[in-house]
Amino acid sequence: MDRINKLSLPSTIIISCLILGGFYFAVERTKQRSIEKQQEIRMTKEAGDAVTKRLCVAEAEQGAVDFYKQSCTYNCKEGQYYIATYNANYRTCLQRAGLE
Numbered sequence: 001m002d003r004i005n006k007l008s009l010p011s012t013i014i015i016s017c018l019i020l021g022g023f024y025f026a027v028e029r030t031k032q033r034s035i036e037k038q039q040e041i042r043m044t045k046e047a048g049d050a051v052t053k054r055l056c057v058a059e060a061e062q063g064a065v066d067f068y069k070q071s072c073t074y075n076c077k078e079g080q081y082y083i084a085t086y087n088a089n090y091r092t093c094l095q096r097a098g099l100e
Contacts, residue, residue: 049099056093063089 064081094100 052097052099053094056090056097056099059093060086060089 061081064083064086065079067085068081069076091100
């Protein structure tokens with residue numbers, strides 16, 4: 001009986017450490033998965049934002065070229081545009097997309 005009492009305390013300590021270690025491992029694993037998921041969401045959003053910005057560049061440039069064609073009366077050159085018109089169109093597109 002005395003031998004059982006001498007083994008029960010170390011056994012209890014070892015079992016408790018294993019249980020606590022398991023809980024700690026589970027918490028850290030969950031935390032890591034959460035961080036990875038947040039990074040994935042951020043990267044997906046950034047990729048979507050980049051595509052939207054490229055579309056806005058194309059739209060703003062085309063709108064500025066069209067406006068230049070309509071408003072230019074002297075020494076007009078193909079494919080040119082007013083920078084102010086381009087900037088305004090680009091800002092409008094970004095605002096419409098919710099990026100500015």
